[in-house]
Amino acid sequence: MKAVLEVEHLVTSFPGVGRGKTVRAVNDVSIVLHSGEIVGLVGESGCGKSTLGRSIVGLEKPESGRVIFDGVDLGSLSGNRLRAARRAVQYVFQDPYASLNDRQTVGEAIDEALIIVGVASKAERSARIGQLLDQVGLASAVRDRFTRELSGGQRQRVAIARSLAVEPRVLICDEPVSALDLSIRAQVMNLFLDLRDQLGVACLFIAHDLALVRQAATRVYVMYLGKIVEGGGSDEVYGRPSHPYTQMLLASVPEADPMIERRRKIPLIKGEIPSPTNPPSGCFFRTRCPLAVGECARIEPPTIFLTPTHRIACRFANEIAQKSLTDA
Amino acid sequence: MTAEPILIVKDLTIDLLTAHTAVRPVDSISYQLRRGETLAIVGESGSGKTVTCFAPLGLMPVGVKADVSGSVLFEGTELVGANEETLRSLRGKSIGFIFQDPMSALNPARRIGHQIAEVAELHLGITPRAAEARALDLIKMVGMSDPNARLKQYPHELSGGLRQRVMIAISIAAEPKLLVADEPTTALDVTVQAQILRLLKEIQARMDMAMVLITHDMGVVAGAADRVLVMYAGRQAEVGPTEKVLVAPRHPYTMGLIDAIPRRDDAIGSRFRGLSGLPPILGAPIKGCAFTPRCRHSVEGCGAQRPPLRTTADPAVMAACPVLNA
Known part of the structure; x- marks a missing residue:
C-alpha cells in the first residue's frame, strides 16, 4: 500500500502565557496514512491528538518535522502548489453546529x-x-x-x-460523531466506511471513544502527553495492548452488560494526565505507571517492535505482551 | 434499603412555554426511588431526561416558564406547586446536584474552599470556622490529594476530574438524602470517569443516599444503576431492573439503543449497527407511539393511540409498546 500522508518527527509548541513555560503539545510524532484506510488516533483530552490533526492541515504551525503528502514535503511547497496539496487534506470538525x-x-x-x-x-x-x-x-x-x-x-x-x-485524498476527522446521539452515530460512522470504500479516501479518525475506533479503524495510534506510546493494527493494539497506558485506557471503558460490568475489576488508576507544561522526566507515563522503575525516570523509553507493524514506547513491552498471552 | 420510597413521581408532565413556543418535554413520567438506590434515566438529547429531574425543583433556564402537573413527593412533601421558599430549602440541602460541566457550575472567582464551606454554612447552620473544617473533611472525602492546599485553589487551577470532585464535595456538603447527577462523567476521560463513578458509589453507600443518574452511556448505567428508566420523546419507553433491561430489552427503542453499542466481538472494519431515522423534534404531544416511524416492529395502529406503560412478561419490567402490550 502506498502512503498518502506521512508525518515525520512533528513538533508543535505553544508559547506559555506570562511566566508559563512552552507547551509541547505534539512532541516528536511520526505516523503514516495509506489510501483507502481509516486510522484511529486515541488518547485522553489534552494529549495533543487534535493539535496533531490541526498541524497536519496547517491550522497550527509546526515547529519542526515534516508533513509529506503524496511523497512531497509540504514544507518545500509554496503558492499554488501548496494550496493544491492543502486542499487534498480536509478537516471535519467535531461540532457541526459551529462549523x-x-x-x-x-x-x-x-x-x-x-x-x-x-x-x-x-x-x-x-x-x-x-x-x-x-x-x-x-x-x-x-x-x-x-x-x-x-x-x-x-x-x-x-x-x-x-x-x-474539493475531492480530498485525506480526511482528518476530529471527533466527528461525539456530538451526535447514539442512535445517529452508527449512520454517520457507516458513511465514513462508505466514503473509504467508494472514494478511496484515507481517514485519520481522532476520537476518545475506543470502542468506536476499534470497529472503524484498521490501524490505531495511542497518544499520551504529545507522544505516540503505541501504534499498530487494531487487532494488535486492542487484542494485545502492550503499553501500560493502552492497557489502562482499554480497561477503563465500561461494558454495557451489567453482568460483566459489575464483576469487572476496574484498574486503580493513579491520578490524572500531568500538566504538559512540566512533563515528567524520562518516560512521560511513569508517574501513573504501575510498572515504573527508577530507570524510567532517567531515560526515555525505547521503541520496541513486537511485530513489524506493532510498536510500543515502553521498555517492558515484551514482558507485558508475554504476560497478556499467558493470561489469555 | 428501607421499604418506604423517598421519592415518588407520579404522572409528571411538564410543558415549557417560551415567548414563541410551547413544547412538552416530559409527558406522564412515574417512578419511585428508595434510600440507597440508584435509578438511571437514559435517553438521547431532547428526550426530556434533564427537565424531568430539574423542572419540579424550580431549576429552569431564564425566560422559560414551566407548567408542571402531576405529583413529585419527596419525603412526603409535594414539590409540584410548592412555593419557591419550600423548594429553596430543599435544593442543595436534602437534594444535592451534580452537573455535567463543573466549570460552569463553579464560581471562577472564588477559592474552592470557600465554595464548599459556603454550602455547609448555609445548610447546616454552622459557624464559618466549623464550615471550613467541614470543607477540609469533604475535600478529603472526595479523594483529593494535598487537601489543605486544594482549599486555596481556584477552579481554573484544577483539571476536569478534580473540578468534578469539588462539585461532588459541594453537592454532599449538607448530607443530602437524594443526589441528582446529570451526566456527571460525560465531560471526563474514561480513566477519570471510572474514578468518579467509584467515588459516587462509595459516598452513596456511606450516606445511604438515593441517586438519580441522568446519562446516555449504557456502560455507566450497567456499572452504577439498580434500575433504569428509558425515555423517548418525553415518555417512558421502558423501566425495570438494570440487569433485566440491559440484557434482555423489550421495547424496540431500548433494543435498538443497546444493539447500537459496539461490542468486543464485532469484526474490525464491520458496519455499525444503529437505528434508522431521526429522533422526533420536540413539539406538541405526539398522538400515537412516538417511536413508530423508526420502529422495525411497528404495525398499523401504533401511530393511532398512545401506548400505556404496562407490565411485560417479566413482572419487574414495564414497557410502553403497542405491539408488546397487545
Missing part, C-alpha cells in the same frame, strides 16, 4: 466550497451539489433548507459533503 453558517442554505454552504475550487459554471456546480448530497446520504430536497433547520447528524453530513466538494 456551518446558520444563515446559509445547504446548497449555498456546499456551493461556496465548489467556487473556491474553481468549478466555474453554475450548472456544473448544481449538478455536483446533487451528487455530493447523494454521496453523504442526504435527500436532494434539503438543498434549499437552512443549515440551522437540520439535526446534528444531518449537519455533520453537510459538513462532510463540503469537505468532499
